[in-house]
Amino acid sequence: MDDNEEAIRNFFEAVSERRLADLPEFMAHDVVDHNKIIHGEADEPSAAFEGLRRQLAAFDPLTIHVEEVIAAGDKVVARLTQRGVNGGAHPRMPEPTGRPFENEAIWILTVRDGKIAEIRAVSDRLGLFLQLGWDWPQVD
Numbered sequence: 001m002d003d004n005e006e007a008i009r010n011f012f013e014a015v016s017e018r019r020l021a022d023l024p025e026f027m028a029h030d031v032v033d034h035n036k037i038i039h040g041e042a043d044e045p046s047a048a049f050e051g052l053r054r055q056l057a058a059f060d061p062l063t064i065h066v067e068e069v070i071a072a073g074d075k076v077v078a079r080l081t082q083r084g085v086n087g088g089a090h091p092r093m094p095e096p097t098g099r100p101f102e103n104e105a106i107w108i109l110t111v112r113d114g115k116i117a118e119i120r121a122v123s124d125r126l127g128l129f130l131q132l133g134w135d136w137p138q139v140d
Contacts, residue, residue: 002071003114004071004074004076004111004114005069005071005076007026007076007111007114007115007116008026008066008069008071008076008078008109008111008116009066009069010026011023011026011027011116012064012066012078012080014026015052015056015062015064016062016063016064016065018056018062020052020053020056023049023052024049025115026115026116027048027049027115027116028112028113028115028116028117029045029046030045030046030117031045031046031048031049031115031116031117031118031119032044032045032047032048032117032118032119033047033048033051033118033119034118034119034120035051035107035119035120035121035122048116048119054090055090057088057089057090058086058087058088058089058090058093058096059084059085059086059087059088059101060084060085060087060088061083061084061085062082062083062084062085063082063083063084064080064081064082065080065081065082065083066078066079066080067079067080067081067104074110074111074112075108075109075110075111076108076109076111077106077107077108077109078106078107078109079104079105079106080104080105080106080107081102081103081104081105082101082102082103082104082105082123083100083101083102084100084101085098085099085100085101086098086099086100086101086132093134094132094134094135097132097133097134099131099132099133100131101127101128101131101132102131103123103124103125103127103128103131104123104124105121105122105123105124106121106122106123107119107120107121108120108121
């Protein structure tokens with residue numbers, strides 16, 4: 001297994017196990033998360049740490065199963081299955097419904113010096129919203 005692939009697998013394991021204190025082991029201090037989970041999230045260095053903390057608060061439990069990984073150079077692509085329950089609050093999400101979800105996501109990660117430097121991700125948001133009973137967000 002490639003070192004970058006192993007680092008990414010370990011990162012998703014830490015997230016699934018809610019080991020927030022371990023995230024600096026896997027993510028650069030200035031990591032940029034280009035993934036807009038909900039409209040309005042910051043796209044700036046280090047916002048990913050707070051974004052993950054908020055995600056874990058909103059979805060408890062949340063598990064991420066790595067289905068497939070492709071690593072080439074400093075890029076790692078991971079196809080994931082995410083499962084969770086919407087039991088907690090998030091400032092940019094509707095009120096918690098207590099409902100479970102399962103969806104697929106693709107993350108493209110840039111790894112520098114053994115740590116995640118950039119995150120780009122897409123997921124089945126329509127499926128997520130339907131499973132959780134959320135209204136589709138309106139953009140002003």
